[in-house]
Amino acid sequence: MDMWFYDEQTDGVKLGILVEKQLYSGVSDYQKIDIIQTKQYGKILVCDDDIVFTEKDEFIYREMMVHVPMAVHPNVRKVLVFGGGDGGIVRELLKYPELDQIDVVEQDRQLIEVCHEFFPRLSASLEDERVHVYPQDGLRFIRKISNEYDLIIVDSPNPYGISQEGYFTTEFYGSCYNALKEDGIMVNQHESPFYKDEANQCQYMHKRIIRTFPISKCYQACIPSYPSGHWLFGFASKKYHPLYDIQAHIWNERKINTRYYATRLHQGVFALPVYVEELLKDVE
Amino acid sequence: MDMWFYDEQTDGVKLGILVEKQLYSGVSDYQKIDIIQTKQYGKILVCDDDIVFTEKDEFIYREMMVHVPMAVHPNVRKVLVFGGGDGGIVRELLKYPELDQIDVVEQDRQLIEVCHEFFPRLSASLEDERVHVYPQDGLRFIRKISNEYDLIIVDSPNPYGISQEGYFTTEFYGSCYNALKEDGIMVNQHESPFYKDEANQCQYMHKRIIRTFPISKCYQACIPSYPSGHWLFGFASKKYHPLYDIQAHIWNERKINTRYYATRLHQGVFALPVYVEELLKDVE
Numbered sequence: 001m002d003m004w005f006y007d008e009q010t011d012g013v014k015l016g017i018l019v020e021k022q023l024y025s026g027v028s029d030y031q032k033i034d035i036i037q038t039k040q041y042g043k044i045l046v047c048d049d050d051i052v053f054t055e056k057d058e059f060i061y062r063e064m065m066v067h068v069p070m071a072v073h074p075n076v077r078k079v080l081v082f083g084g085g086d087g088g089i090v091r092e093l094l095k096y097p098e099l100d101q102i103d104v105v106e107q108d109r110q111l112i113e114v115c116h117e118f119f120p121r122l123s124a125s126l127e128d129e130r131v132h133v134y135p136q137d138g139l140r141f142i143r144k145i146s147n148e149y150d151l152i153i154v155d156s157p158n159p160y161g162i163s164q165e166g167y168f169t170t171e172f173y174g175s176c177y178n179a180l181k182e183d184g185i186m187v188n189q190h191e192s193p194f195y196k197d198e199a200n201q202c203q204y205m206h207k208r209i210i211r212t213f214p215i216s217k218c219y220q221a222c223i224p225s226y227p228s229g230h231w232l233f234g235f236a237s238k239k240y241h242p243l244y245d246i247q248a249h250i251w252n253e254r255k256i257n258t259r260y261y262a263t264r265l266h267q268g269v270f271a272l273p274v275y276v277e278e279l280l281k282d283v284e
Numbered sequence: 285m286d287m288w289f290y291d292e293q294t295d296g297v298k299l300g301i302l303v304e305k306q307l308y309s310g311v312s313d314y315q316k317i318d319i320i321q322t323k324q325y326g327k328i329l330v331c332d333d334d335i336v337f338t339e340k341d342e343f344i345y346r347e348m349m350v351h352v353p354m355a356v357h358p359n360v361r362k363v364l365v366f367g368g369g370d371g372g373i374v375r376e377l378l379k380y381p382e383l384d385q386i387d388v389v390e391q392d393r394q395l396i397e398v399c400h401e402f403f404p405r406l407s408a409s410l411e412d413e414r415v416h417v418y419p420q421d422g423l424r425f426i427r428k429i430s431n432e433y434d435l436i437i438v439d440s441p442n443p444y445g446i447s448q449e450g451y452f453t454t455e456f457y458g459s460c461y462n463a464l465k466e467d468g469i470m471v472n473q474h475e476s477p478f479y480k481d482e483a484n485q486c487q488y489m490h491k492r493i494i495r496t497f498p499i500s501k502c503y504q505a506c507i508p509s510y511p512s513g514h515w516l517f518g519f520a521s522k523k524y525h526p527l528y529d530i531q532a533h534i535w536n537e538r539k540i541n542t543r544y545y546a547t548r549l550h551q552g553v554f555a556l557p558v559y560v561e562e563l564l565k566d567v568e
Contacts, residue, residue: 004298006300010324011302011323011324012301012302012322012323012324013299013300013301013302013324013325014288014299014300015297015298015299015300016290016297016298016299016300017296017297018295018296018297038296039295039296040294040295040296040297040479041297057478060557194341194506194508195324195508220506221557222478222504222506222512222513222514222557224478224479224512224513224514228506228508228513229506229508229512229513229514230506230508230513258558259557259558259559260557260558260559261557261558262555262557262558264555265552265555265556265557267551267552267555268549268551268552268553268554268555269552270552271546271548271549271551271552272549273344273505273506273543273544273545273546273549274542274543274544274545274546275543275544
């Protein structure tokens with residue numbers, strides 16, 4: 001018997017993936033959580049019927065969220081991660097031994113537990129003594145903090161999920177700005193520029209972030225399991241410019257093991273196609 | 285009633301696209317040809333059940349095949365296109381008024397006729413007086429030619445199609461080498477590096493091309509309707525280096541209208557992710 005999982009990427013387009021086995025299905029206080037074993041993508045975490053990550057290409061998303069800002073900021077010590085309950089972002093952060101503290105805000109305890117069971121290699125990173133997991137609402141967490149973090153990573157699903165709405169408001173970005181030190185950087189997942197609905201989300205976010213941060217650029221990666229495969233990230237910064245301030249030589253000397261990111265890619269990931277530049281300029 | 289077309293991207297992965305209307309279905313001497321009207325991708329040409337191009341994202345593939353070499357080679361006059369029966373590649377080439385001659389080798393007459401009917405705006409380019417269409421076998425066409433073209437564009441489906449096998453042999457690449465002038469460039473579609481089967485095809489081609497040309501580099505684009513969305517192209521050259529010899533200033537002054545390519549992207553598209561570099565190095 002063939003079982004197929006279909007991820008509805010946008011209205012009228014879906015990615016079908018052959019399922020070998022259903023490993024888990026449950027409903028938490030915040031979302032539906034499914035884990036499937038597949039031939040091409042390994043294990044896949046699906047929340048509310050959308051792919052969150054797959055074992056085969058999760059390294060692309062996580063490396064791009066972490067190493068791009070880490071190659072620019074010269075002295076990151078304290079990091080805040082929103083929504084990193086699976087541990088993937090933290091795994092990449094732990095490649096930098098100089099970090100003193102990594103705070104993870106993930107309100108869905110059940111998601112953390114399920115990932116701990118089915119993705120133990122990712123989840124293990126959350127047990128490092130420098131990592132603190134706060135199972136609470138992100139917006140409430142960030143409101144009271146000021147001038148504390150060098151880097152904030154917003155690793156959250158699309159803006160229209162019920163539990164995630166707060167992560168895409170002007171208020172949230174303003175709170176992140178306040179929580180960052182005077183040379184801090186915020187990185188966020190920024191949706192795909194290709195299909196109309198996702199391109200609208202992309203514009204929606206960009207419009208709010210450029211109002212809040214003096215430096216705000218988008219960069220890109222090819223992530224095959226995500227809608228269209230063409231994925232954007234936001235780089236918002238108080239002081240450092242993503243292109244002029246990259247410390248490529250220093251990053252290269254660290255010999256960090258990666259499978260996607262390298263500093264020779266750094267300029268290129270910020271060089272967006274004409275149609276994507278135009279999409280973003282429309283709201284600038 | 286909902287009708288879905290499923291493009292089998294690789295074993296166990298398929299892209300589903302909602303069909304509004306089936307416009308054409310026929311069988312030529314070489315392949316099955318279908319054209320469908322879809323909500324998200326406009327009209328789609330499907331040959332032997334695989335997407336050849338869609339109205340929504342065909343500009344990415346065509347622009348990347350044409351403008352990358354045209355921004356490097358300082359004096360292209362005579363171009364040969366393999367498999368450009370739909371006219372898309374030629375449309376981009378005609379943005380360069382200095383071209384004297386464009387030869388198109390497309391053995392499937394029926395494909396040309398069908399495209400003429402359903403994609404008249406693309407197909408119109410084939411009626412330019414500088415364009416000559418040769419409805420014959422590509423390998424046979426190229427064998428007898430030497431030192432004639434400045435640029436050869438190999439716009440052909442994957443290497444395992446029955447009618448296409450000849451386009452992926454060492455003999456074919458050697459014939460292209462001979463048919464090029466002493467400073468000529470060959471560009472070819474180079475498959476996706478992501479899924480295992482396509483990555484193998486990618487290596488297969490790369491191995492043969494690097495044996496034939498002194499300069500051989502791969503470059504990339506995000507093409508959402510193609511398997512994985514992460515697509516590679518080959519740039520094989522007798523003299524000009526794709527990065528050191530780009531004439532960005534001259535190309536920019538031409539004010540060519542594009543939606544994906546710009547010279548500010550040029551370096552970046554050759555900066556491949558670590559895992560792709562490793563894939564290619566394996567056969568170098």
